[in-house]
Amino acid sequence: MSTTLYDKIWNDHLVDQQDDGTALLFVDRHLVHEVTSPQAFEGLRNTNRKVRRPNLTLAVADHNVPTTDRTKGIADEESKIQVDTLEANCKEFGIQLFGMDDKRQGIVHIIGPEQGFTQPGTVIVCGDSHTATHGAFGSLAFGIGTSEVEHVLATQTLVQKKAKNFRINVNGQLPLGVTSKDVILQIIGKIGTAGGTGSVIEYSGDLIRSLSVEQRMTICNMTIEGGARAGLIAPDEKIFDYLKGKPMSPKGDNWEKALDYWNTLKTDTDASFDQEINLNANDILPMITWGTSPQDVITIDGKVPNPQSENDEDKKNSIQRALKYMGLKPDMAAKDIKIDKVFIGSCTNGRIEDLREAAKILKDKKISSHVNAMVVPGSGLVKEQAEQEGLDKIFLASGFEWREPGCSMCLAMNADKLKPEERCASTSNRNFEGRQGRGGRTHLVSPGMAAAAAISGSLDDVRKYQN
Amino acid sequence: MKKFNSLKGIPAYLPIVNIDTDMIIPKQFLKTIKRTGLGKNLFFEMRYDNQGKEISDFVLNQSPYNESKILITGKNFGCGSSREHAPWALLDFGITCVISSSYADIFFSNCFKNGILPIILEEEKIKELSEYANRKEEISVDLNEEKIVYGNNEIKFQVDPFKKKCLLEGLDDIALSLNKSDKIENFELNLKNKKPWIFND
Numbered sequence: 175m176s177t178t179l180y181d182k183i184w185n186d187h188l189v190d191q192q193d194d195g196t197a198l199l200f201v202d203r204h205l206v207h208e209v210t211s212p213q214a215f216e217g218l219r220n221t222n223r224k225v226r227r228p229n230l231t232l233a234v235a236d237h238n239v240p241t242t243d244r245t246k247g248i249a250d251e252e253s254k255i256q257v258d259t260l261e262a263n264c265k266e267f268g269i270q271l272f273g274m275d276d277k278r279q280g281i282v283h284i285i286g287p288e289q290g291f292t293q294p295g296t297v298i299v300c301g302d303s304h305t306a307t308h309g310a311f312g313s314l315a316f317g318i319g320t321s322e323v324e325h326v327l328a329t330q331t332l333v334q335k336k337a338k339n340f341r342i343n344v345n346g347q348l349p350l351g352v353t354s355k356d357v358i359l360q361i362i363g364k365i366g367t368a369g370g371t372g373s374v375i376e377y378s379g380d381l382i383r384s385l386s387v388e389q390r391m392t393i394c395n396m397t398i399e400g401g402a403r404a405g406l407i408a409p410d411e412k413i414f415d416y417l418k419g420k421p422m423s424p425k426g427d428n429w430e431k432a433l434d435y436w437n438t439l440k441t442d443t444d445a446s447f448d449q450e451i452n453l454n455a456n457d458i459l460p461m462i463t464w465g466t467s468p469q470d471v472i473t474i475d476g477k478v479p480n481p482q483s484e485n486d487e488d489k490k491n492s493i494q495r496a497l498k499y500m501g502l503k504p505d506m507a508a509k510d511i512k513i514d515k516v517f518i519g520s521c522t523n524g525r526i527e528d529l530r531e532a533a534k535i536l537k538d539k540k541i542s543s544h545v546n547a548m549v550v551p552g553s554g555l556v557k558e559q560a561e562q563e564g565l566d567k568i569f570l571a572s573g574f575e576w577r578e579p580g581c582s583m584c585l586a587m588n589a590d591k592l593k594p595e596e597r598c599a600s601t602s603n604r605n606f607e608g609r610q611g612r613g614g615r616t617h618l619v620s621p622g623m624a625a626a627a628a629i630s631g632s633l634d635d636v637r638k639y640q641n
Numbered sequence: 642m643k644k645f646n647s648l649k650g651i652p653a654y655l656p657i658v659n660i661d662t663d664m665i666i667p668k669q670f671l672k673t674i675k676r677t678g679l680g681k682n683l684f685f686e687m688r689y690d691n692q693g694k695e696i697s698d699f700v701l702n703q704s705p706y707n708e709s710k711i712l713i714t715g716k717n718f719g720c721g722s723s724r725e726h727a728p729w730a731l732l733d734f735g736i737t738c739v740i741s742s743s744y745a746d747i748f749f750s751n752c753f754k755n756g757i758l759p760i761i762l763e764e765e766k767i768k769e770l771s772e773y774a775n776r777k778e779e780i781s782v783d784l785n786e787e788k789i790v791y792g793n794n795e796i797k798f799q800v801d802p803f804k805k806k807c808l809l810e811g812l813d814d815i816a817l818s819l820n821k822s823d824k825i826e827n828f829e830l831n832l833k834n835k836k837p838w839i840f841n842d
Contacts, residue, residue, distance in 0.1 A: 189828045190821050196803040198818060200828055202839050210724065212674035223815070226825075229840065238672065252672035259674050296839070303723040303747060317747055319725035320676075321754035329818045331825055335801070337746075367659055368717040368743055401720065403746050424838035432838045467659050488658050488715065495657070585722075587668045594691070606663040606721060608686045 176442035178339045179408055180374045183314040183439070187297050189331050199334045201326050202296035203313075205282045206233040206269065208260040209587070210301030214324035215263040226330040228268040232291050235260050236281045237587045239274055241550050241577035248274075253588065267327070280553020280579040283307040283395065283521040287387075288555055290420025294409035294436040299326055304521045304603065305404075306397045310390035311417075312409035312439045314374070317398065337403050338448040340373035341441075344381040346455035351637040353531065354389035355523060355601070355620035357381070358396040359461040361453065363471035370402025373449065376441060377407050381455040387416045388527045395522045396603050399468040408440040460636050462508055463605045463618040465496035470605070472508055474623070474635045480504035499607055500615050501595060508633050511617065515598040516547035516628040517610070518574075518621055520584035523601035524552025528621040529560050532601075533568040535625035535639045541573040542631030548575040548590070550582040574628070586611045599627035643756040644811035648738050649781040653700050653709035654774035660714060661721035662748060666730040679726055680733030701734070705777060711738045713771050716764070719748025728755045738782050740789075742767055753804045756811065758784055760798045769794075784809060 177185070190198040204227075211233075218225070225231060238253035248254040257274065264271040272279045278289065283304050286292040292308045298315035299305060301323040308315035318332065326332055342361060362369075375397055382390070390407050397405030414433060417423045424432040459473040472478065481493040481504060497504065502511065518524075518532050529549065541547050549569050551557035557579055560566055566576045583590040584602035592598055592614025601624050605616035619627065622636040629639065670682045688699050695702045701709070712731070718741040719727060728751045731739070739752065740760045752759045760782070762770070773780050773791050780791040784805065789796045800808075807814060818825075832839055 190824050192803065194802045196801075198821060198824070200825070200832070209671050213676050213725075216674070217815075221815075223819075250672075256672055256674060293838075301723060301725075303721065317723035319723055319728075319747060319751035319754060321725060321751065325815050325818065328815050329822075329825060330829075331818055331821075333803075333814055333818065367720050368745070371717070371743060371746060401717070401745060428838035432836070435836060467661075491656075492658055585663075585668050587671065604661075604663070604721060606661045608667055609663050612667070612686060612691075 176445040178441045178445045178447065179312065179376055179406055179439060180314065180339055183295055183297065184336060186295070195335055197334050197336065198331045199297060201299050201330055201332055202230060203286070203291055203293070203298040204231045204326050205286055205298070205300035205305070206231060206323070207237060207282045207300070207302060208235045208256045209237045210320045211263065211323055212256065212259045213320050214327060215267065217324040218267070218327060223328045225267040225269060225327045230330065231269045231327070232286070233260060233264050233269050233271040234279055234282050234285055235274060237581045237585065239580040240588055241580050241582045241590055244274055244578055250589070277554035277558060280556065281521045281524060281581055284524060284552035284556065287311065287391065288420070288553060290417050290423030293417065293423070293432070294413060295439050299332060303398045304395050307391050307395040307521055309394035309397065309405040310387060310407050311413055312407060312436070314404055314406065316404040338373040340370060340375045340402065340449045341447040342375055342377050342451050342453065343379040344377065344453045344455050345379040346381055348381065348455045348458060351622060351640050352458050352460055353620040353622065354385055354392045356458050356461045357455065358393045359463065359468070359471045359618065360458050362396065362400045362468050364451070365400050367399060367467055367469045368401045370397065370400040373402050374404045374406060375400070375402045377405060382407060383410065386527060387412050388525045391525065392522055396468065399603060409436050460620065460623055462623065462633055464500065464502060464508065465493070466499055466605055466607050467496070468603065468605060468618060470496060474508050474633065476508050478502050478504060478506045478508070509635070511633045512597070513545060513599050513617070513627050513632060514596045515592060516541070516545060516624050517550070517583045517598055517600040517602065518548070518624050519550030519552065519582055520602040521552065522603040523621050524550060524556065526556050526559050528601065529556070529565050532621040532625040533565040535622050535636060536572040536574070536629070537568050539572055539629050541628040545628050545631055547573060547628045548577055550577045551579045553579045583610050585609060599624045599633060642754070642811045642813060645737060645756050645758050645784055645808040647781065647783045647785070648710055649779055650710045651705050651777050651779050652711035652713050652740070652770065652774045653706035654771040655700055655712060655714045656771065658715035659717045659720055662719055662724050662727040663721055665719065665727040666724065671724060671726050676729050677733055679730035680735065683730040683734045708735065710735055711740065711780065711782065712736050713740045713767060713774055716742040718744050720745035723747045725751045725755070728752050728757050732757055740767065740770060753808060754814070756808065758782065758808060760789070762796060762798060766796050
């Protein structure tokens with residue numbers, strides 16, 4: 175029978191299948207961070223259970239870490255306790271941890287690929303919804319809750335039910351200045367934040383194949399914003415080249431064996447999907463979000479919606495609520511939205527190519543005098559690479575701050591946050607109420623668009639700055 | 642995990658769609674290393690003003706809804722972050738049953754791990770039940786029978802049989818999976834032969 179890539183990975187990880195459809199799935203790779211793991215380790219201790227496969231587990235502190243000078247440690251007492259607790263738990267249970275002073279430290283979804291821990295055809299989980307990122311490698315990667323983290327630690331498996339197969343085909347070529355961030359924002363706008371609920375989305379089409387590994391990660395990363403458990407892209411030569419020689423990638427004979435297996439990871443040509451949609455890349459424009467949900471997207475040439483033109487009562491109410499929170503007027507032009515802050519970073523857009531894209535726009539330019547802007551590289555290695563390329567100097571010369579790696583203002587658990595009513599152009603993934611700080615207003619954009627907004631002081635069209 | 646069997650009470654109605662887990666419990670409360678004590682911060686930003694005072698027109702600040710065990714809410718409840726702090730906060734507040742027309746997958750799964758029953762009903766039925774919330778009338782939820790009784794009416798709902806069993810019996814699913822240790826071990830042995838690179842050793 176013809177199967178999809180998701181079916182293949184699923185079938186290959188079945189430890190047990192109950193009659194009611196509940197399955198026990200083997201987990202090849204488990205990423206752990208400080209926020210969603212303390213209660214899981216505590217649970218293990220209370221029940222005298224061990225971590226079944228410590229060497230399939232990798233831990234890092236990312237959500238709480240300061241992005242300023244770290245030599246003095248963490249000032250916030252609660253954050254410090256959480257990071258210290260992770261360190262103590264990793265020691266007690268024998269799990270490898272990249273500590274705060276390790277240059278490999280960074281956002282969990284950036285370090286996995288960087289180290290070659292993320293591999294095609296694996297099942298990867300983490301107590302974090304953006305685990306979907308790793309699907310760019312053709313792995314089945316999804317976020318789990320803390321109880322499930324404990325379950326994986328104790329059993330190296332997870333109780334799951336099979337999701338539906340959903341395929342999104344993107345063909346054509348992206349216009350100049352349009353990126354994979356705009357593609358995924360467009361997709362979320364189209365399917366809605368619950369559009370993928372109960373499904374695993376496979377992305378295919380010649381546009382997807384033409385994207386770099388890092389651009390693919392941006393798309394898979396935000397798949398969760400469309401409600402899907404996971405996003406998948408069949409692995410190809412770009413993925414294999416990316417992984418070759420990474421510290422945790424297979425070596426020697428194992429590399430050859432792995433490659434043979436990885437080459438089988440694709441959807442059969444006649445496999446069927448429960449749902450399928452098509453997009454033409456040529457039609458995609460630079461996108462922004464105007465509201466408080468990632469589905470609230472418009473193009474940079476567009477206007478903020480007017481609740482009066484909406485017939486559905488729920489939609490009308492939610493537009494009104496979002497406009498009020500965002501401090502915007504109906505029918506206002508996107509380019510008239512003045513911003514106070516710019517954040518470039520996060521597991522969505524904190525990789526080297528993202529920083530290059532922003533730096534290209536900022537080179538020899540100054541950011542607007544009323545804008546406060548910062549770059550938070552996704553990992554210590556991304557930071558190092560950027561500094562080798564001189565990107566830090568471009569950012570600093572333009573007026574950006576150049577910070578230490580971490581999740582930072584994507585979710586504002588550390589000291590980096592918006593004040594009430596402050597407005598931010600952000601390369602992160604969520605524009606929820608209060609996400610970047612209570613009362614803070616977030617507009618999701620690509621790194622190039624964030625750079626353009628920083629220069630203009632208002633949301634602006636990145637294409638204006640393309641040479 | 643505490644068992645869930647049946648429940649009777651006046652539901653609270655929160656008619657907002659796409660309530661995300663950041664709204665249910667904002668990040669400043671994720672710094673805890675415990676599962677308990679989050680109830681006072683449930684829906685923090687909707688519930689308290691900038692000075693920390695209760696916002697009187699928010700439903701859970703009003704009697705009798707401040708003691709509701711059942712929350713009726715708009716579609717796609719619990720979207721966004723995977724934080725299990727969201728069901729922990731609901732549970733700590735006293736809410737053990739949520740009724741909506743849809744949920745985000747991770748939140749839905751997290752509920753069952755904590756003795757919370759998330760019920761899925763059609764929008765039309767949600768509207769009907771919300772009238773009971775508005776009139777401050779009790780409704781009853783019976784998991785075993787998979788039904789909600791309100792006034793002289795009843796609605797059936799469906800729950801996954803395995804999840805239902807775990808809720809009814811308060812089962813620890815780690816213990817259930819550990820009972821399958823032999824199968825896990827066999828799987829790993831095969832895996833070592835088939836994909837030796839997975840183990841990295």
